[in-house]
Amino acid sequence: MSENRPLVETRNLCKYFDTPRGQLHAVEEVNLSIKAGETLGVVGESGCGKSTLGRVILRLIPPTRGEVYYEGENILEYRGKQLKKMHVNMQMIFQDPFTSLNPRLSISNIIAEPMKVCGLVRNRREMAERVRELMEVCGLPARYVNTYPHELDGGRRQRVGLARALAVDPKFIVCDEPVSALDVSIQAQILNLLMDLQEQKGVSYLFITHDLCVVRHISHQIMVMYMGQVVEFAEKNELFKNPLHPYTKALLSAIPTIDLSRRNRERQLLRGEVANPINPKPGCRFAPRCAYAAQECLEPQTLREVAPGHKVACWRCQG
Ligand SMILES: Nc1ncnc2c1ncn2[C@@H]1O[C@H](COP(=O)(O)OP(=O)(O)O)[C@@H](O)[C@H]1O
Ligand SMILES: [Mg+2]
Numbered sequence: 457m458s459e460n461r462p463l464v465e466t467r468n469l470c471k472y473f474d475t476p477r478g479q480l481h482a483v484e485e486v487n488l489s490i491k492a493g494e495t496l497g498v499v500g501e502s503g504c505g506k507s508t509l510g511r512v513i514l515r516l517i518p519p520t521r522g523e524v525y526y527e528g529e530n531i532l533e534y535r536g537k538q539l540k541k542m543h544v545n546m547q548m549i550f551q552d553p554f555t556s557l558n559p560r561l562s563i564s565n566i567i568a569e570p571m572k573v574c575g576l577v578r579n580r581r582e583m584a585e586r587v588r589e590l591m592e593v594c595g596l597p598a599r600y601v602n603t604y605p606h607e608l609d610g611g612r613r614q615r616v617g618l619a620r621a622l623a624v625d626p627k628f629i630v631c632d633e634p635v636s637a638l639d640v641s642i643q644a645q646i647l648n649l650l651m652d653l654q655e656q657k658g659v660s661y662l663f664i665t666h667d668l669c670v671v672r673h674i675s676h677q678i679m680v681m682y683m684g685q686v687v688e689f690a691e692k693n694e695l696f697k698n699p700l701h702p703y704t705k706a707l708l709s710a711i712p713t714i715d716l717s718r719r720n721r722e723r724q725l726l727r728g729e730v731a732n733p734i735n736p737k738p739g740c741r742f743a744p745r746c747a748y749a750a751q752e753c754l755e756p757q758t759l760r761e762v763a764p765g766h767k768v769a770c771w772r773c774q775g
Contacts, residue, residue, distance in 0.1 A: 461528070462489040463660050464513065464546075464628050469522035471505075471512050478735040482508040484684040486522070487759075490677075492627070493658040497675030497692070499665060499707065503730045505684040506664040507551075510630040513662065514548055515539075526628070544574050547621040551633035553613035557605040557620075564601045567591070567619045574624050590619040595649060611642035618649070630662045635670060647674055668711050672696060677765075680704045683733040683741040686759055690766040700762065700773040703742045740770065748772060 471483040482505045490496045498506050512519045515531065523530050531542050547570075550556035557566055564587045568577075577583045591598060594615040605613055614634060621629055631650065635643040651674060653659055665671050671678055671692075678695045680688040680703065688701040699705045706726045726745065733741060740746070743753040752771045759769040768774065 463492045463527060464490045464662070465525040466513060467523040467525070469509070469512060469524065470520045471508050471517065472520045475734060481684050481733045481736050483512060486686055488679060488686075490628070490660050490662060492660055493654060494676040495654065495661040495663050495674055497663045497665065497671035497678045498681060499668060499671050499678060500681035501730050502666060503732070504681045506681060507632050509681075510548065510632050510662060510664055514546055514630055515542070516548075540574060544576070544624045545626055546628045546630075547624065547626040548630045548632065549614075549617050549621050549634045551636055553610050553617055553637060556617055557613060559605050562602050562604055563596070563616055566605070566616055567623055570620060570623045576624060586623070590623055593622065593653070594619040595645070610638050611646065614638060614646055615649075618646070622653070626659065628660045628662070630664070632664045633666070636665065636667065643670065650674065668707060680707070683730055683736070685741060685769065687742065687770070688768045689759065694763070694766055698766070700766070700768045701770050702746045702748055
């Protein structure tokens with residue numbers, strides 16, 4: 457595989473939910489591309505469609521339309537054996553380490569389960585050996601092997617979730633807010649573990665979070681979502697240095713700072729919540745909260761490249 461070929465790609469990916477009040481556009485025309493060994497961070501407020509995007513990519517729920525490619529193949533067309541292979545390559549780590557582990561299974565059985573499902577080990581001894589190895593990689597002391605999830609704290613549970621995802625040696629992992637439920641000091645440990653694994657094994661991540669400090673730490677590229685749509689996409693340093701979309705700017709200005717010289721800098725606070733995108737109108741979905749809203753915002757906004765690798769969906773920023 458050539459260096460620059462993407463590992464995972466989506467094309468015009470959409471997911472709509474039928475609700476009693478109309479069609480809810482949770483994910484709208486998302487085009488993304490993740491290279492081997494890299495992390496694409498997805499940020500946006502709660503309800504903007506991040507988890508739905510991750511689920512559709514892993515086929516946990518079907519898309520309304522659009523395509524998902526893994527190494528150039530449309531995985532939405534996969535059936536039977538191919539699907540099994542897909543699950544070996546693509547895994548997920550969930551936000552809540554308290555509900556995402558089966559409380560009735562021991563730690564060793566939780567970690568072993570995906571290997572059993574995918575038929576990856578020949579016998580019990582091999583399985584036990586592999587579980588031991590995964591626990592070590594994820595920083596879980598061997599004494600926990602026969603304990604149950606309720607006996608572990610949040611950080612250790614999330615390490616179990618990670619060991620389970622790694623058990624099949626995936627090349628791509630969707631991390632859905634994997635550290636949001638953890639204390640800050642434990643967050644850093646888990647993030648560093650994920651980054652070490654990336655360096656050693658070349659895993660790619662789609663890393664979902666609402667936390668900009670976390671996304672800055674872990675991502676190569678960042679995608680900003682608002683109400684199901686991508687409003688900005690750029691390389692990490694470029695996005696933090698030169699945010700263009702009014703929504704991205706508002707998000708960045710809301711990061712708490714302890715730098716005293718910046719204390720009086722005006723903060724563009726985001727007012728109100730993200731509304732449910734039910735039967736949305738064609739114009740910019742952020743316009744009702746945007747300080748710069750104008751007549752032009754009633755037109756559909758397209759994501760355009762304004763500098764190499766930097767895309768934004770706002771007519772004001774497109775020169
Ligand atoms: N199964 C579902 N049925 C109806 N609406 C849903 C369903 N799942 C998610 N939604 C809606 O889709 C939108 C995006 O949700 P979600 O992807 O969970 O956002 P995020 O992960 O960014 O917080 C929200 O408005 C949510 O209420
Ligand atoms: Mg979510």
